Amino acid sequence: MKGQNLSPETLVAQAMGEIDPTSGAVTPPISLSTTFEQAADGSYHQGRVYSRADNPTYEQAERMLAMLEGAGGGCLLFGSGMAAATAVFQALVPGDHVVVARVLYWGVRKWLAEFGLSWGLDVAFVDTADLDAVKAAIRPGVTRLVWVETPANPTWEITDLAAVCDLAHAAGARVAVDNTVPTPVLTRPIALGADLVVHSATKYLNGHSDVLAGAVLSARNDPFWQRIRSWRRTGGAVPGPFEAWLLVRGMRTLFLRVERASRSASTVAQHFEKHPALRAVLYPGLPSHPGHAIAARQMTGGFGGMLSIRMAGGAAAAQAALAAVKVFKRATSLGGVESLIEHRSSVEGPSSPVPDDLLRLSIGIESVGDLIADLEVALDAARSTASGSGAPDK
Ligand SMILES: Cc1ncc(COP(=O)(O)O)c(C=O)c1O
Missing domain, CATH: 3.40.640.10 (Type I PLP-dependent aspartate aminotransferase-like (Major domain))
Incomplete structure (x- = not known):
């Protein structure tokens, strides 16, 4: 060639x-x-x-x-x-x-x-x-x-x-x-x-x-x-x-996988940006992200398959959402065909600077509708846990 x-x-x-x-x-x-x-x-x-x-x-x-x-x-x-x-x-x-x-x-x-x-x-x-x-x-x-x-x-x-x-x-x-x-x-x-x-x-x-x-x-x-x-x-x-x-x-399938994951991550980020269970959705594809303008110039054809969510109900809500997912797999790492979710500060350990209300999502190539439905259920579970326990918003 x-x-x-x-x-x-x-x-x-x-x-x-x-x-x-x-x-x-x-x-x-x-x-x-x-x-x-x-x-x-x-x-x-x-x-x-x-x-x-x-x-x-x-x-x-x-x-x-x-x-x-x-x-x-x-x-x-x-x-x-x-x-x-x-x-x-x-x-x-x-x-x-x-x-x-x-x-x-x-x-x-x-x-x-x-x-x-x-x-x-x-x-x-x-x-x-x-x-x-x-x-x-x-x-x-x-x-x-x-x-x-x-x-x-x-x-x-x-x-x-x-x-x-x-x-x-x-x-x-x-x-x-x-x-x-x-x-x-x-x-x-x-x-x-x-x-x-x-x-x-x-x-x-x-x-x-x-x-x-x-x-x-x-x-x-x-x-x-x-x-x-x-x-x-x-x-x-x-x-x-x-x-x-x-x-x-x-x-050999890199382009297909990354383009799909990136498109789905963007859909998930937009869908949940204003969700009442969340205090923030961190994704460079959202215009509200402080680095969005640079990312739009520097990145070609998408903003990637990774995003994080910060729970309004704090660490307890994050743990409750984590426990409730069925389609997302609870596991560390990223970039695979299957979607993963993790509580990053626990994975990194006591010296981690990551806030304990943060969940990191690696979006895979599954149906984005299935991923959104799974997260909806998990966030609802987290909201009822947080309102039940009165978890602090930290
Ligand atoms: C951005 C980034 N760089 C480097 C590494 C380290 O790679 P490995 O786990 O293959 O040693 C990771 C692993 O998670 C990563 O996410």
Whole structure:
């Protein structure tokens, strides 16, 4: 399919149009071999030696994702999103100053607090939705990395990526964007100036809640990217070939799944925005969301499948609604074909900054009517619990 100028939808649906040269198979085989034959002259036909460094099945997933993200430097799969995220931080050196979004996936914040600081990183947490705060936090010539997630877990703040990239680049820092939630279907950070993109491929990229994987992508092949490559090769935080193969299969339907989830999330958000059991619906697609105008400019074709609701009846109402759902599954994670609901502050633990009246919803691809009906019943149950118990509105 080279030279045909095909759209990302076509390329990804056909797994780049690659046909297995040995069998003619349209669906790629899984390459399980951990080692590759050396020729008599000491060379390796295709450059692969050992699968901690290179594996044909990883490479297929990596080619697809690099194409989707427009990542000229390439893509590296990791064994999880956290392995991918921490590879970027661990490619820095002790003393490096990094600016990190205050609202972000809690696992990254926890890792930075537990290990990033002892690794010697000088971490400043800032509200990256506030450009003045970002500007004040970046130290020209000293800050090495700005780390952003948008929409950001679990309250879905929006960061203006192009503006943050301009601020960071003017000060000599690179920008890494966790693009797990919007996926390249809805946001392409490299086109907006980002240097690195990170994914938990466990979520939308695979899309079926049955693979743990991650990825880092780079806008260009530079020494920092080589360092991340070397980190993976020597550190070995790679997925198994079967996970990589499942990821290839999952990504073939990425556009369909993300477009559907995003459309349904928008319908759910609009439907419940004024519901009396709720004090707020947090979704960047709602004009009432503070980041809506930036999201409308920056996101392409939708606002994503994630939203959160805050219960007017507080934590007790949140627990009652959680207990009452039947179609939504009570489980952590996001981006699968099935809709999930979770009480985020309990999942994150006692140090969580998330309000205890908040429920996070990952909208799947089910009938949106079924999802709305399920939530209606759950919110009614929560209202009767809250009025019965006199739960405080906190
Ligand atoms: C936005 C985001 N980034 C990174 C991660 C970590 O990914 P994993 O669970 O694959 O390690 C998650 C997991 O929930 C996430 O939601």
